[in-house]
């Protein structure tokens with residue numbers, strides 16, 4: 370059902386049941402982590418509502434579905450943050466004062482979003498949803514739809530509305546015009562006005578499962594099995610994140626992880642502190658977490674290999690075997706705990722260089738201590 374949307378069966382059921390009983394609210398608030406498919410679900414609901422076949426499933430072929438594939442349906446407006454034009458005033462139409470290059474960039478981003486509803490829209494200097502984009506909602510919702518049926522307004526990342534825009538939206542929510550459906554999406558619902566939240570029907574989205582992400586990567590992006598497994602694990606429930614990871618050099622990063630462990634085990638204090646500094650110098654918490662997650666997967670593989678299970682880093686099997694042969698007494702449970710705790714510390718704003726340095730000490734202890742005792 371609604372196969373363009375990955376997973377989220379619980380949410381699909383909620384929406385389908387509202388559709389079947391004709392109980393769609395005037396406004397939904399789709400809340401959940403970034404990249405779990407809130408925009409995708411909003412667009413799919415719009416497709417189903419407007420598909421000329423009038424089924425519970427959008428056909429993908431009729432004129433309405435085709436228009437939505439390029440986000441150019443006159444009765445479905447997708448609203449997002451836009452850059453400000455030169456000397457633009459708040460009552461100028463949202464696109465009017467933009468430079469030609471900005472207009473082109475916006476159109477290109479909309480095209481990509483229509484093609485792939487998991488595309489993360491990236492428009493330079495687009496930090497705020499303009500008040501006039503929201504005034505348009507008010508104005509256009511008062512007019513009847515061109516093709517019959519509901520007018521749908523999707524306000525993507527609604528937390529990017531400023532105060533004025535929020536208050537304008539509130540007026541629309543207070544006196545909902547005729548046959549319209551507003552869908553606000555956000556990963557930060559706590560930053561919205563309480564009065565806006567209370568006038569929307571809240572639908573919470575779950576993080577995607579690794580299995581869902583893995584299957585989607587294989588099917589949609591033709592990613593090979595083992596890489597899909599790795600990326601799905603790193604993506605932390607977000608398909609948007611998974612798509613971005615595909616562009617990252619995950620293989621290079623995996624090699625860096627092996628080198629990090631190798632240097633740590635040499636015990637060369639200068640080399641260890643150099644590599645800690647280098648990794649910490651990115652100051653990018655998410656990057657460091659990704660690095661440590663790969664490390665965790667690598668050690669888990671070493672553990673699984675000893676039990677005769679199936680590993681994720683298939684192509685590193687020889688490295689892993691060499692490691693377990695060299696350090697048969699390593700306490701891999703301690704190792705994995707140490708890496709997990711470092712990840713959680715870095716999430717919680719721990720000081721990155723210190724956390725990493727402590728990790729190297731714990732790794733050495735857990736891997737070498739018993740081996741040294743035997744000597």
Ligand SMILES: [Zn+2]
Pocket residue numbers: 419420421422427428429430431432433434
């Ligand atoms: Zn259709």
